[in-house]
Amino acid sequence: MSExxxxxxxxxxxxxxxxxxxxxxxxxAATAQTPASSTPAASQSANAAPAGNAENGKKLYxxxxxxxxxxxxxxxxxxxxxxxxxxxxxxxxxKYVRKPRGAMPPYTSKSISxxxxxxxxxxxxxxxxxxxxxxxxxxxx
Numbered sequence: 001m002s003e004x005x006x007x008x009x010x011x012x013x014x015x016x017x018x019x020x021x022x023x024x025x026x027x028x029a030a031t032a033q034t035p036a037s038s039t040p041a042a043s044q045s046a047n048a049a050p051a052g053n054a055e056n057g058k059k060l061y062x063x064x065x066x067x068x069x070x071x072x073x074x075x076x077x078x079x080x081x082x083x084x085x086x087x088x089x090x091x092x093x094x095k096y097v098r099k100p101r102g103a104m105p106p107y108t109s110k111s112i113s114x115x116x117x118x119x120x121x122x123x124x125x126x127x128x129x130x131x132x133x134x135x136x137x138x139x140x141x
Contacts, residue, residue, distance in 0.1 A: 052090050057123030060116050069104075073127050080104065084127040090118035 061067060061074075071077035074084030080103070088096075094117045097107050133139050 052118035052120075052122030054119070054122040054126040057119035057121065057126075060112075060120050061123055064112060064116075064120075066120065074124050075127075075130075084124050085129045086121070086124035086127070088121060088124065090114075090121040093117055093121040093124070 066074075067078070069078040069080035070083050074082060074086070076082040094114050097104075097112070097117055098109075100106055
């Protein structure tokens with residue numbers, strides 16, 4: 001395998017393939033273990049995204065390798081732009097992830113659910129803004 005990996009773009013492709021594979025496996029396992037609810041309160045309307053859980057979203061952000069492109073806190077550092085601090089709603093994130101612009105590959109509801117994306121959106125909104133450099137005494141000496 002080491003002979004096949006010759007440059008950074010090939011490594012990036014291998015990492016992306018690994019991330020997609022892991023996310024598909026994790027999504028399949030989560031879907032298989034999640035019972036369907038028949039109560040009207042548990043079902044969401046087709047136009048409304050679930051509320052989102054920031055703590056679970058942080059775990060999913062790691063599980064689905066979002067950090068590999070967007071950085072550990074969504075502040076970039078990888079190959080993709082910063083996505084925090086975020087004011088993006090869960091609906092907006094879901095729409096973007098399903099049909100992204102640019103280099104990001106699309107993710108279907110079979111690979112990551114709307115519920116999981118709502119949790120990730122809640123996590124991204126919970127990441128605080130960086131402090132103003134003028135408020136850091138050491139930087140102003």
